[in-house]
Amino acid sequence: MSDTIHIELTINGAAKSADIDPRLLLVEAIRDTFGYKGTHIGCLTGDCGACTIELNGEIEKSCLVLAASADGGEIRTIEGIAPDDGGLHPVQQAFWDEYGFQCGYCLPGMLFAALDLIESNPTPDEAQIRHAISGNYCRCTGYNNIVTSIQTAAQRMAAAK
Amino acid sequence: MSVASPYPKAVPEANRYIGQRSRKLKGDQFLTGKTEYVNDLELLGTVHMSVLRSPHPHARIRNVDLSRVRQDPRCISALDGEEAKQHADPIPHFISAAVFGGKYNDVRVIATGKVTYRGQIVAAVVAPSRGDADALLDLIDVDYEVLPFVLDGDEALEPGAPLLYDTEGWEDNVVIRIPFVEGDFDAAAAGADHTLEDTFYHHRYSTQPIETRGYIASWDPRAEAYTLHFATQNPHPLRWVLSAALRVSEAQIRIIAPTIGGGFGLKMPGHPEEGLTCVFSRILGKPVKWIEERDEALLLGAREHFHRFKVAFNADGKIVGLRNHFTANVGSISACPGWGMAFLAGLSFPTGYKIPATDVVVTAVTTNKAPWQAARGYGKEGPQIVMERIIDLVAEATGIDPAEVRRRNFINKDEFPYKTNSGLNIDSGDYHQALETALKLLDYDGFKAKQAAALAEGRHIGFGIAFELTPESADIPGTIVGGYDTSTVKMDPSGKVTLLTGVTTPGSGNDGGIAQIVADTLGVDLDGITVIQGDTDICPYGFGNYSGRSMVSGGNAALLAARDIRVKLSKVAAFMLEAAEDDLVFDQGKISVAGTDKAVAIKDVANVIYTLAFATAHMVEPPLEATRVYKPDNIVHFPDEKGRIQPYPTYSNAVHVAIVEVDTETGKVDLQRFGVLHDCGNMINPMFVEGQMHGAAVMGFGAALSEECKYNADGSLAADRFKTYMMQRANEIPMVEVEHQVTPSPFTLLGVKGAGEAGVGGAAGAIINAVNDAIRPTGARLRRTPASPIHVLAALKEAQ
Amino acid sequence: MIKNRFQYLAPTSVEEAANLLAASPGDTEVIGGGTWVVVEMTAGDRDPRRVIDLKNAGLRYIREEKGAVVIGARATYTDVVRSAAAAKLPALVAMAAGVTGGGQLRNRATLGGSACYGNPSSDVPGLLVGLGATLTVRSAGGTRSIAAADFFTGPLRTALQTGELLESMTIPVPAGMKQGYYKFKLAESSWPICTGTALVGADGSATVTIGAANCRPVTVTGSASDLDGLARAAEAAITSPFSDTLADGEYRKQIAGAIAKRAVKAAV
Ligand SMILES: Cc1cc2nc3c(=O)[nH]c(=O)nc-3n(C[C@@H](O)[C@@H](O)[C@H](O)COP(=O)(O)OP(=O)(O)OC[C@H]3O[C@@H](n4cnc5c(N)ncnc54)[C@H](O)[C@@H]3O)c2cc1C
């Protein structure tokens, strides 16, 4: 039994590779092997959504995936949401303007769920927004301002088109 | 909204930050994943701790055998309770029941002798990775003598119940019994038109921030000092706790709390893992890290009360007497402040109602459940739920509208400050107006017709009201729970402001709110202010975060400190501008002379103070630094003639309203609308206040509907993950519709009251009342929380 | 981090997977989407020496074949929701869309994994039984078919034998019948507590399969015009009610009748 396993990934556009312990969860590899600490751990049971990333274009909870299983994958983390010019993505901007977070721990799940929703449905209503973020827990905001933030983001993005 | 002007010449209204919905400080850092939480820190050479927890709820530890684990090459260090005793003394209790005449028991970083709950730490190991440390636990052999156990609070009080502690003074399982008795209840009952008796069970639930606890302890053998990166709400008090337990001076401990992913009480001090990481670090001379797992976080519960009450009232709905003798099952004894919630539950009766005779007695009883830890609401949520049930029961019995019963029993707005039966001195409020506004929010007047129409279709909808009184910003005498706090304001020679404060933020945004106060006082730009919190070596002494206190204590202290800076700036600017100090206006980075175009930049004045101390700035003392404490008025610790103390400066209040539909076939409750009128006095940042209320209310929804620390009959925690401890998700709840009323506190400088705890009990109370309103036509009555489908259906079946 | 070491294998065909499994079935875990098995490994509840990840085994498909929809064991709930073939089975789509945990979960979790896990308190078992599915399982020796009603043998138990893995699920498109799916949960975070899958014929004949309430899914027949009769039959059919931390069997039995009615209403 070899002790490590070689994986190659792209994270936020950068090619990464490492010989990892097969015991590593993807969230642990992203955080500890590759240093993207913006992806959080809240439960390790797939319930909270704080570990959300985008893997091969789909949003996923990275605590449910073995790092080895993501070999060859293309990953985007919360650090990869903002445009390269140093500004914020309209979804991030709306979360700031509308006070869509308090402690910020749930943001990976909330931001990725919002992006995923707006991509497929540029004009979501409240119920659709609530459904889209239902895989994430937020213990601080009661979801009120998260819903408002996503509404605002969608409106601004539609207006900018 | 009017904000009492906190300084001589206020910043022009249009440019003020106070009262504005300013955005969260450093929001972009959070949104781009750059914020560092404790688990994100990488200290060179870090090793990882894992703890072995007792599989028995009650057992004597005969022997802990670490020989197998020590032989494993992955094991860097391992300790059992007896060994840990060599390195650490008992953990001082954050709030000791003994201070109030109750019982005490030593709590250590690792149990010795006995375990009293399933999950108590019996040994610990350190390994290169957390995975290895977890694996090593399988190699520890513990020999237990299993003892009979008790999980139920009432059973634990019965003679012959298993005794948890065999140390001195523990002749039974009562931790403390506290009476809050005023007036003659029996006489009141005898003279009243009616009495009614009922029970209410308020279940065990807990905090569960999405970030669990986490500690990285590093002992520097050369400096002989600890640096502790701990996710804690209370760095300075924790330093005191640890210095006593670890036999070092407070000066040998520096605690740096990084950004915290939510606290809600969980991250208050007293946890064994805090000291344990330190012990290992001292042994190894390396950073030792421990991150709590979710099933560990779920062990720590709060609130489990069984209320047995009797109410005396007249036909007009006026309540004349209340008797409520209730038990609080506080679980095992811990050094954390959890048990104190039972005390405050008793103290807070009868909330905002004038009841002449009250006989409230709380009995805190220890059982073989895991301990309580402080939880948002801190005991006040129990009385809120139960008092509001009582009001509705009186309404039902008298046939008077429940809103009207509230009107008839509320303290009137002209009666404040109002001294309650338990000795609280409620500062201010207008409860009647609050009620009217809240009722309008969800069209109470139109609801009856809708309810009748729904019922005709076989649908059960209900409206619930709950008034909520939230004593905030506590100072508990004889404990490290302080009601005052300290802030330092510094302006450097380039005119930039740094604000350091003893209060901490678990995410609530108080850093921004306090900065708003300073920005206005100094007339500077909010974005130019740097806020530093949570570092015991840098920040002034303070108590951190609990009890809705940040603005009341830290905010007002910052106001005072900023004023001191302003006085110096003002003197020098007056000299530079050749104007009278009274004519100066501080605004947008400039000091100008009112009515003229003469002005000087604040940064230039600052520079003059540092560089021309013997010339232009000769009349002031450099540097531009001030540290001030704010002790709010209204706290009285000298007992009154009846022996009562008054530990809270401010009392915010709220009226919650909820509309639910109950599916009578399954018992499921659908929360359809929810509104709240909140009055926490002047608001520095209404957006932050609303955010607190949104979050607290939804915690209340969880308390009312789905969250439950269920135990198995064998004493293990059944709800040990989020699949079984069910918090509310976005798609099952409506918007929390918040409206404000502003009744400034007469007892704090800025007229602010505490905000942050209000919401949990009020929201839960409104929902429980709404459920009862909905099922009333069936004859059923729900006498417990949560109103989960199972309990609601059971109530419905019982009525059939 | 998972506490004990294991070997990670990602075979590139189902045959290879079956052979690898045959080599050492006792200490091997199969990963579909992993939403159960990875969580249990992280928690230390499962401690395999080898892990076979089916991600490259060619089992992620949904296709129409001879009046039936064939679902590869690795197809996710999202795949079902997006599939043109699956659209023929509205009850299946409703079930898949209603799985909780957000898009993140539906993008990863597989129907095959849920079937193999066999937790009564879940969506897939009742649905497969209710739609009369057949499961194709593979071992090193070849494949065999098992009717869904025979596949789920009890709580966390299935007819899968040691060394066998699930290859696909075949669901016949019920010609001329309306389909309905209804799920009851205690809260959004809850497991399914009682589910109903209904098939209603043009003549009003109704078949309802109750999932999650009994240790094995149970099926009752009756008429859509006599919902109360169906409800009583459903309740009576719960002979070994399933209990877990969230809900005991007695509660599940109490609501089974109401859920049966709602499933029929969802179909009509
Ligand atoms: C947040 C969350 C929400 C959820 N919500 C729901 C819900 O609403 N309804 C519901 O029913 N479930 C729900 N689940 C459970 C969910 O995990 C399963 O429904 C899921 O479909 C399991 O599929 P998987 O591919 O991830 O399983 P895996 O974890 O990959 O596998 C599960 C079991 O099956 C075995 N296995 C997998 N594939 C095969 C195969 N082809 N052959 C042989 N054995 C195999 C594995 O060894 C394992 O024992 C939820 C889970 C989470 C984490």
Ligand code: FES
């Ligand atoms: S840590 Fe992955 S969902 Fe909570």
Ligand code: FES
């Ligand atoms: S902002 Fe704290 S968990 Fe969402």
